[in-house]
Amino acid sequence: MRTIKTGLLAIAICLLASGCSTLFTASKKDTVSHIRPGMSKEQVEGMLGSPDYTRFDGGIEQWEYGSFYYVDSHSVNVIIDFDNGRVIALNTFNTPPVAPVPPVPPVVAVPSTVHAEQHFMLSNEKQFEKFYYCMKEEPFTSGRLNMLEKEVRHTDFTCEQCIRLMNLNTFDDDKLKMLRLLAPVLSDPENSSEILDSLDFLSSKDKAKKILQEHK
Numbered sequence: 001m002r003t004i005k006t007g008l009l010a011i012a013i014c015l016l017a018s019g020c021s022t023l024f025t026a027s028k029k030d031t032v033s034h035i036r037p038g039m040s041k042e043q044v045e046g047m048l049g050s051p052d053y054t055r056f057d058g059g060i061e062q063w064e065y066g067s068f069y070y071v072d073s074h075s076v077n078v079i080i081d082f083d084n085g086r087v088i089a090l091n092t093f094n095t096p097p098v099a100p101v102p103p104v105p106p107v108v109a110v111p112s113t114v115h116a117e118q119h120f121m122l123s124n125e126k127q128f129e130k131f132y133y134c135m136k137e138e139p140f141t142s143g144r145l146n147m148l149e150k151e152v153r154h155t156d157f158t159c160e161q162c163i164r165l166m167n168l169n170t171f172d173d174d175k176l177k178m179l180r181l182l183a184p185v186l187s188d189p190e191n192s193s194e195i196l197d198s199l200d201f202l203s204s205k206d207k208a209k210k211i212l213q214e215h216k
Contacts, residue, residue, distance in 0.1 A: 028068060028069040029069045029071075029076075031047050031048065032048070032068065032069070032078055032090070032092065034047065035047065035048075035080065035087060035090050036087065037086075037087050037088060037089075038086050038087060039086065039087045040085055040086060040087075041061075041063075041082055041085050044063070044080060044087060048065055048068070048078070049065075051063035051064055051065055051080075052064055052065055052066045053066070053136065053137065054139075055139045056139060056140075057141060057169065057170045057171065057174070058170075058171070059083060059084070060081055060082070060083055060088075060170050061081070061082040061083075061085075062079060062080070062081050062082070062170065063079070063080045063082070064077060064078070064079050064080075064136075065077065065078040065079075071094065074094040075094070076092050076093070076094055077092065077093055077094075078090070078091075078092050079091045079092070079093075081170065128157075128161055131151060131155075132161075132164060132165065134147065135147055135148070135165060135168055136168055141169060141174045141177075144168060144169075144178075145177060145178065145181070148165065148178060148181050148182070149181055152181050152182065152184070152185045155185065156185045156186070156187040157182055157185055157186060157187065158186070158187055158188050158191075159186055159188055159189075159191040159192055159194050159195055160191075160194065162178075162179070162182045162186060162195055163194060163195055163198045165178055165182065166178050166179060166182075166195070166198065167198065172199055172200065172201055172204040175199065175204070176204065176207055176208060176211065179195065179208055179211050179212075180211055183211050183212055183214070183215040184215045186215075189212070189215075189216060192212045195208060195212065196208055196209060196212075
């Protein structure tokens with residue numbers, strides 16, 4: 001009889017823990033939904049706590065909360081922009097589970113007579129995510145551009161990856177600076193229309209279109 005009671009108690013504890021976890025996630029998601037334009041940094045910090053990352057670009061300050069809550073096994077990051085200490089924008093995006101790393105193929109020696117610089121596209125999402133978060137942790141636009149300039153010497157990027165890197169910047173002018181570096185190394189230029197759609201202003205779309213056309 002004691003064994004049966006012990007088993008039932010263990011099951012009850014597991015169900016309670018699972019329910020509390022779901023409730024905790026729902027509570028944090030609900031808290032984010034109450035963030036409104038015009039709130040102060042103190043109000044946001046009181047609701048969400050201290051951010052994991054902070055960035056500055058001109059007069060804009062950006063706070064990021066990594067893996068703040070979960071939806072369908074995907075962690076959700078929360079990004080909040082402030083101008084003069086007041087909320088002006090909020091954005092959330094899912095971080096998909098990292099795929100297993102495939103075996104690394106053997107390196108083939110390149111004959112010494114070949115001098116062309118070799119490019120190797122980021123072969124899996126894990127490698128790209130590592131570079132992406134290094135870029136995201138760099139607080140200055142100039143620093144991100146320097147990192148990207150070095151990376152494009154030996155790496156190709158998809159249009160989707162290009163958009164994610166460009167969106168690390170708040171302003172379209174800085175996004176276009178990144179596009180000038182990325183346009184020559186796009187592995188799927190047939191999808192470049194997605195890059196144009198990611199920009200907010202018509203003038204920026206026109207400039208981006210010219211940059212892409214130069215490297216067709």
